[in-house]
Amino acid sequence: MKKAAIILPTYNEGGNIEEIINDIFSQQKLIENWQLEIVVVDSCSPDKTGETIKQLQKKYHHLHLLETPKEGLGKAYKKGFEYAFNKINPYLIIQMDADGQHDPKKIPEFLKEIEKGADFVVGTRYSKGGSIPKNWGIHRKILSLGANFIIRFGFMKPQVTEWTNGYRAIKTWIIKNAANHIKNYSGYVFQVAMLDFAIINNAVIKEIPIHFEERKSGISKINALQYSAQTFFYVFSHSPFIKFVIVGIIGFVIDFGISYLGIERLQKPVWIITLLSTETAILSNFLLNNFWSFAHKKIEGGPMKYFLNFLKFNLVSSGSVAIQTLGLQLLVIIFGRKLWYLYKILIIIFIIIPYSYILYNKFIWKSK
Ligand SMILES: Nc1nc2c(ncn2[C@@H]2O[C@H](COP(=O)(O)OP(=O)(O)OP(=O)(O)O)[C@@H](O)[C@H]2O)c(=O)[nH]1
Ligand SMILES: [Mg+2]
Numbered sequence: 001m002k003k004a005a006i007i008l009p010t011y012n013e014g015g016n017i018e019e020i021i022n023d024i025f026s027q028q029k030l031i032e033n034w035q036l037e038i039v040v041v042d043s044c045s046p047d048k049t050g051e052t053i054k055q056l057q058k059k060y061h062h063l064h065l066l067e068t069p070k071e072g073l074g075k076a077y078k079k080g081f082e083y084a085f086n087k088i089n090p091y092l093i094i095q096m097d098a099d100g101q102h103d104p105k106k107i108p109e110f111l112k113e114i115e116k117g118a119d120f121v122v123g124t125r126y127s128k129g130g131s132i133p134k135n136w137g138i139h140r141k142i143l144s145l146g147a148n149f150i151i152r153f154g155f156m157k158p159q160v161t162e163w164t165n166g167y168r169a170i171k172t173w174i175i176k177n178a179a180n181h182i183k184n185y186s187g188y189v190f191q192v193a194m195l196d197f198a199i200i201n202n203a204v205i206k207e208i209p210i211h212f213e214e215r216k217s218g219i220s221k222i223n224a225l226q227y228s229a230q231t232f233f234y235v236f237s238h239s240p241f242i243k244f245v246i247v248g249i250i251g252f253v254i255d256f257g258i259s260y261l262g263i264e265r266l267q268k269p270v271w272i273i274t275l276l277s278t279e280t281a282i283l284s285n286f287l288l289n290n291f292w293s294f295a296h297k298k299i300e301g302g303p304m305k306y307f308l309n310f311l312k313f314n315l316v317s318s319g320s321v322a323i324q325t326l327g328l329q330l331l332v333i334i335f336g337r338k339l340w341y342l343y344k345i346l347i348i349i350f351i352i353i354p355y356s357y358i359l360y361n362k363f364i365w366k367s368k
Contacts, residue, residue, distance in 0.1 A: 004111065004169070005090035006038045007080040008098040009073055014047040015217030016099045021056055021063065023104040024096075030108050033115070037062045037088050040098070041080040043070040047218075064088075073166075073221075074182070074190030081175050093175055095168045095191075100216030102167040109208055110169040118206035120198045121169040124162035129209030143224055147231050151192060154235040154242055156357070160205060163192050164231075167210055174198050188222060189230040196238060200296050202367065243293035244357055247285050255281035278317075286313045294365035309364050316359045320352050327351065 006024060010017060021038060028036050038060075042050045044067060053065040066083045068076055077095065084090055092114055096102045106123065113121045124130050126148060132141070144164065151163040168191075178197040185193045199205060236242055255277045262273030286309075290298050299309050324347055331343040361367075 001033060001035045002091040003035045003037055003088055004092050004094055004107075005084035005088050006036060006094040006096055006107075007077060007084065008038060008040045008096055009076040009080065010040055010042045010045060010049045010098045011070065011076075011221050012045045012047045012049065012218055013098040014045065014049045014052060016215070017049050017052055018056065019216070020098055020100060020104065021053075021060065024107065025060055025062075027104055027107045031111060034111055035062065036107070037064065037084070037090065039064045039066055039080050039084050039088070041066045041068055041076045041083075043068050043076055072186040073188050075186040077190065078182070085172070085176070090172060092169055092171050095166050095170070097166055097215075099218060101213050103211065103213065106167070106208070106210055113206045113208060114169055114171070116206075117204055118169075119171045119174060119203035120195070121206050121208060122160075122162050122195065123165055123167035123210035124207040125165055125210060125212045126161040127207055127209055130162075131211045133212065133214040135214065139224075143228065147228065150232065151235050154239040155196065155199075156239075156241045157199065160195070160199070161207060163195055164188070165210070165212065166191055170194070170198070171203075174201070174203050177201065185230075185234070187230055188227050189234050192231060192234055193238075196234075240293045240296075241357060244289060244360070245353065247288040247293055248353070248356075250288065251281040251285040254284050278321075282314060282317050283310075285317075286310055289360065289365070294360070297365045297367060299365070312364055313360075316356060316363070319359075320356060323347070323351055323355065 008017075008020070013020075017040070021040075024036065024038060040049075040053050040063070042053065042065065044050070050065060050067055053063065057063050057065065064083070064087065066080060068079050081093060084093060094107065094110060096104075102123065110121045110123070125132050126145075132144065136144075147164055148162060152158050152160060166188075174197070175194070178194055181197045182190050182193045195205075258277035258280055259273055262268045262276065263270055299305055324344070327347045328340065328343055331347075332340055335343070
């Protein structure tokens with residue numbers, strides 16, 4: 001029988017913990033192929049959550065307690081993973097809040113998806129059939145919806161609707177391989193980092209809708225400001241799409257800078273300078289994209305492979321020039337020349353950026 005280790009991080013969940021543990025173990029009879037093991041990671045809660053666990057251990061032999069200092073949710077989870085790997089050797093880990101917001105009745109559904117082939121199952125509040133508490137204040141809704149929106153579109157993964165919720169089932173190999181990637185994230189943002197790592201490493205992701213309940217008792221431990229800042233910083237520094245846009249801006253500055261220097265200052269022939277400036281920008285874009293934006297799938301296989309991909313890159317770039325030239329000319333014919341710069345910006349945002357990003361991902365920096 002495979003083991004599923006459920007990690008329950010707790011800080012002052014004394015009012016909730018007994019009920020949640022009873023509810024989780026009551027699911028065991030519905031699951032034939034899995035042995036449930038619970039690891040409570042308690043950060044020395046002053047409300048004596050740990051004492052309740054010690055009492056419950058007399059009743060439940062598959063209940064473990066790990067006591068840690070209070071160092072944030074991510075740190076607590078990492079210690080819980082380590083404990084589970086060393087003492088339980090599970091096939092997968094289930095992450096779950098200990099405050100009643102995640103319904104234990106969903107556990108069999110998570111396990112079923114794993115049996116069907118998923119590597120990483122996310123309980124989502126934001127797809128059909130999922131929900132958030134009706135009485136959530138506007139600030140809470142904005143925080144949760146806003147964070148998910150920024151992450152989804154920052155990573156260009158609109159199909160993944162939930163990034164921040166902590167109800168998940170994850171195969172052990174993902175967590176073991178992610179150790180290095182998540183090691184610096186001690187707060188709530190580690191949830192985002194873990195899912196991002198899994199997607200980059202081609203894990204099969206599956207979402208199941210969940211109703212996110214109001215916490216049963218006690219107070220929230222989330223620090224909204226710190227969490228928003230860390231999430232924003234994570235997306236900004238890890239999104240291939242955002243990096244790709246920055247590389248495009250750098251390319252534009254290089255192109256414009258060389259043109260200005262050659263044409264204005266040095267008074268060289270326009271066609272020579274234009275050729276030089278555009279090709280330099282294309283080369284810089286190619287290298288920066290390869291070693292930065294798409295570093296996780298950078299070109300391998302020697303100089304010939306680089307050269308061939310650089311030619312492809314030039315071809316895609318020529319396509320951008322053609323689209324811009326024709327598109328702008330068309331709009332100017334239809335609407336007149338007055339707002340040409342606005343048309344140019346719109347074409348870049350709505351056509352050139354998606355066009356290049358999609359073609360780069362399809363033909364040059366393909367998923368490994
Ligand atoms: N061990 C440990 N657990 C923590 C820590 N911070 C939060 N937790 C637990 O992590 C889970 C999620 O934290 P919550 O405060 O419920 O966060 P949330 O669900 O986003 O916020 P609410 O919706 O207001 O409950 C709960 O079980 C907490 O007790 C920590 O520093 N250490
Ligand atoms: Mg909670």
